[in-house]
Amino acid sequence: MTGLRSGELAGAAGVNLQTLRYYERRGLLAAPDRTLGGHRVYPAGAVTTVRIIKAAQRLGFTLDEIAELVDTGRGHARSDAxxxxxxxxxxxxxxxxxxxxxxxxxxxxxxxxxxxxxxxxxxxxxxxxxxxxxxxxxxx
Structure with missing residues (x-):
């Protein structure tokens, strides 16, 4: 299984592990695959997703607004997003x-x-x- 473990993703995106877990709980970051040992393994694109979330926060968007914008990119959101x-x-x-x-x-x-x-x-x-x-x- 290839990808990034939690610590690698957190380091690459400039956040801490708790932030990743929080983004998962909020649905901003897709739940990662897990190794047989239970370690989270994120796809390489997760770095970009976390950076987008952080940049949007710095621009003043709330996490709820970001969730809608992220869903728009996935084709799941309402048209007003x-x-x-x-x-x-x-x-x-x-x-x-x-x-x-x-x-x-x-x-x-x-x-x-x-x-x-x-x-x-x-x-x-x-x-x-x-x-x-x-x-x-x-x-x-």
Whole structure:
């Protein structure tokens, strides 16, 4: 039986053994063949699959989204799992997060520029740039 044992696959793909087992349980990585001694033996293509999963995670896709995208490649998924559609939606999410982070950065910079040293004092000042009332209401 030829192929890669778990440790070889993990090393080649840059993950640990627990990650491989987790991907198997989630259905992202096909269950490997086993030797007579019970050792897992993965096909050489499993390295590419694991690298694809890790790259997709770094791009912000969840494991559920990745599972659908991987299934699309196998011809098993719904039509709405198309990579271009998912990537377009992910771009919109990223742009929204960038806008949120930009607003946070700008507010914090305004607090630094205003000389805010203490949140309690700053919150009581009419010149405080941190929107405490709006932020408190956002969580309700």
């Amino acid at each position: 198309d990579l271009r559609e998912r990537a377009t939606a992910k771009i919109a999410e990223v742009e929204s997060r960038i806008a949120d982070l930009t607003a946070i950065r700008d507010t914090l910079q305004a607090a630094v520029d205003a000389g805010c040293h203490d949140l309690r004092d700053c919150a009581g000042s009419p010149d405080c740039p941190i929107p405490f009332t709006r932020l408190a209401g956002a969580g309700t």
